[in-house]
Amino acid sequence: MHIEFRHLRTIKAIHDSGGLARAADQLNITQSALSHQIKGIEDQAGVELFVRRSKPLKLSSSGMRLLAAAETILPQVAALEAEFEGLVAGKSGRLHIAIECHACFEWLLPVLEEFRKAWPDVDVDIRPGLAFDALPALRKEEVDLVISSDPEDLPGTDFTPLFDYEPVFVAASSHPLAQKAFIEAKDFEGETLITYPVDRERLDVFSQLLTPNKVEPKTIRQVELTAVILLLVASNRGVAVLPDWVVRQVRYNSDYVTLPLTETGITRRLYAATRTGETNLPFMAHLIRLARKEAVKLQRN
Amino acid sequence: MHIEFRHLRTIKAIHDSGGLARAADQLNITQSALSHQIKGIEDQAGVELFVRRSKPLKLSSSGMRLLAAAETILPQVAALEAEFEGLVAGKSGRLHIAIECHACFEWLLPVLEEFRKAWPDVDVDIRPGLAFDALPALRKEEVDLVISSDPEDLPGTDFTPLFDYEPVFVAASSHPLAQKAFIEAKDFEGETLITYPVDRERLDVFSQLLTPNKVEPKTIRQVELTAVILLLVASNRGVAVLPDWVVRQVRYNSDYVTLPLTETGITRRLYAATRTGETNLPFMAHLIRLARKEAVKLQRN
DNA sequence: TGAAGGTTATGAATTTGATTCATATAACTT
DNA sequence: AAGTTATATGAATCAAATTCATAACCTTCA
Helix, strand or coil: CCCCHHHHHHHHHHHHHCCHHHHHHHHCCCHHHHHHHHHHHHHHHCCCCEECCCCCCEECHHHHHHHHHHHHHHHHHHHHHHHHHHHHCCCCEEEEEEECCHHHHHHHHHHHHHHHHHCCCEEEEECHHHCCCHHHHHHCCCCCEEEECCCCCCCCEEEEEEEEECEEEEEECCCHHHHCCCECHHHHCCCEEEECCCCHHHCHHHHHHHCCCCCCCCEEEECCCHHHHHHHHHCCCCEEEEEHHHHHHCCCCCCEEEEEECCCCCCEEEEEEEEHHHCCCHHHHHHHHHHHHHHHHHHHC | CCCCHHHHHHHHHHHHHCCHHHHHHHHCCCHHHHHHHHHHHHHHHCCCCEECCCCCCEECHHHHHHHHHHHHHHHHHHHHHHHHHHHHHCCCEEEEEEECCHHHHHHHHHHHHHHHHHCCCEEEEECHHHCCCHHHHHHCCCCCEEEECCCCCCCCEEEEEEEEECEEEEEECCCHHHHCCCECHHHHCCCEEEECCCCHHHCHHHHHHHCCCCCCCCEEEECCCHHHHHHHHHCCCCEEEEEHHHHHHCCCCCCEEEEEECCCCCCEEEEEEEEHHHCCCHHHHHHHHHHHHHHHHHHHC
């Protein structure tokens, strides 16, 4: 027996309408098409699904069994179809995020909090395991959004600017470098540099200053949490380079100073990388707006 | 989105096979047909269900949602199809019975007990409400079997003989009629006749003796249970006419006598009425055999 | 009982949807 | 860059579904 959803809908329509002609109207086909159709189903099933010795015809006991199945299965199909309509309309979907920027948790978590209120049907997740090779994962649809400061010219991938920030040098107030107006690459030569535990080429201090100037810090110490980095810096256990929004947040504590990198400072920009077909989804656009709003807030502090 | 079971099977086959060509083999269609098919589903859904930037292709997040639905719904469809195969093969089905013969419960219940052991998948029920107008109900598929002693020449309805029985006169041993060799219609004139609570034209004593002889008993008292009828008869509160299998069962009790109706006795035959298309279903044939076997047993007592 | 009205069935023609065939395109590996 | 593997594409073909027109059947009423 080759049963399809369509057949279940037919059975239900006939039962609910109490006749073939009315059901045909409901299904937007002719009575004749419906007659042929039920004959086809019966031929396949090998049993009579309708009793025709009364007028209008009605379901046989076998037909009633099919009706029972229809009443179980069709709501599941309707829910699935509604869900896909939501997907198409952008009301639902998946938003799995990979973050190349380790410090971005500081602004992203409040953003996602706000986002969830507006888009309860969107499946949100942060995928820490995909921070490495985030852009290939985006292409393979393993994530849906990558937060990155390194735009690339990739077909099928859009980089939407979020906001600009400045990576700044952070040292204890008593540190000798604290008296300078700005920091140069060579200033790092005798220092213990404290960083997040990521590939050094993905840290601004290396990509924008040290690597181009072929300078190596004395030692590098990796620390997971921003607060711990600042604690170690304040107690002169090392120096750090952090996004300005990070140190702006804890500006009340004056145990350390912040200095620009280079005379003119360095400005970096954060981007949201999305697949081209999804950039304009309403929920995606809303997340980007929320991210920019949070950035303005951070810069007011 | 016009989703069918077929589409769910396609999604599942692709996922399980890990590629389009292998899935096509599994589904017994060409790779090309499958490619067209998934393109068709995607066009309808309005979202991409597959990620093609890898080889072999794999399900997108939307596709995974469809797979989840497939894994829920397809087992339900498979069960339904298996059930219909059982129906066609006669392993399952419905057996709703209407009994025109009120005393037939005495042999039918043990028959059905045995039947259930052999045919656990057959839906068995006795429909007391349909005893009146049982044959029209059979035609309309409201019941599937009618036990009747009145065969009719009805197109589409088979009457299969079950067994013969004799309706016998029952009276207290001390009753004056107890001394006769047989009973005639006029013998009922001064008597209280105790019957089952059914239409008098459906009682053998009326249809075979009293009505043709234009005899009316003094009074008629209707009683539901056979055991109560026999009690009242034994205590000389009236007389009765019952099928011989009924009084044969309780023959140890000698407070009453049984006498044939007329000099030569009256023989009646019980029939199983079924719809012509269903008479030869294995479970139906088995029930008829069991009924006959039970009758032999009753006649041995 | 015959007529009228309502309902479903049927067959040929037509339309629509699915599949095949042959080949192009894309992804991956060496 | 070449070769292999995997999927996509378009035209042709086939199969399934639907329509149109009408036949057949059932129920009710006078």
